[in-house]
Amino acid sequence: MNWFVAAFLSAFFAALTAILAKIGIKNINSNLATAVRTIVILVFAWGIVFFQGGIKEINSIPKTSLLFLILSGIATGLSWLFYFYALSVGQASKVAPIDKLSLVLTIILAGLILKEKISLPIILGGLLMSLGAILIGLAK
Numbered sequence: 001m002n003w004f005v006a007a008f009l010s011a012f013f014a015a016l017t018a019i020l021a022k023i024g025i026k027n028i029n030s031n032l033a034t035a036v037r038t039i040v041i042l043v044f045a046w047g048i049v050f051f052q053g054g055i056k057e058i059n060s061i062p063k064t065s066l067l068f069l070i071l072s073g074i075a076t077g078l079s080w081l082f083y084f085y086a087l088s089v090g091q092a093s094k095v096a097p098i099d100k101l102s103l104v105l106t107i108i109l110a111g112l113i114l115k116e117k118i119s120l121p122i123i124l125g126g127l128l129m130s131l132g133a134i135l136i137g138l139a140k
Contacts, residue, residue: 015096021084022092030084037080097133104130 025033049055061069079102086095104126110116 018087018092018096018099022087025084025088030088031081033088034077034080034084037084038077094137094139097136101130101133104133 021033021037083095083099086099107118107122107126111118
């Protein structure tokens with residue numbers, strides 16, 4: 001599978017996540033909903049690692065990689081907490097596009113931190129994504 005197919009499947013399941021979460025979060029605390037979701041992901045992810053035999057590689061993770069994976073996990077947790085809260089008080093069709101401004105922020109951070117080249121088409125695409133997300137988010 002190439003990166004494009006994997007990225008599209010990621011987008012599809014992220015969209016499905018929003019819909020399923022909006023249905024599941026009804027009448028419960030958003031932080032509790034995030035915790036339940038996290039347990040499922042924890043069991044699912046470790047199950048894959050064990051099934052594929054990757055657990056034997058755990059001691060070979062460099063300390064720098066481990067630090068950044070931990071920081072990424074914290075950022076993911078914070079993202080999920082805010083996302084589930086937003087879903088609990090807002091419409092999924094408006095919350096999800098604003099959440100996807102993370103695409104534009106990723107482009108900016110990739111240029112600043114990772115020194116990735118940001119070309120004119122990427123800038124224009126980012127501007128269009130931003131405009132679309134804001135228009136959808138502010139629609140009545």
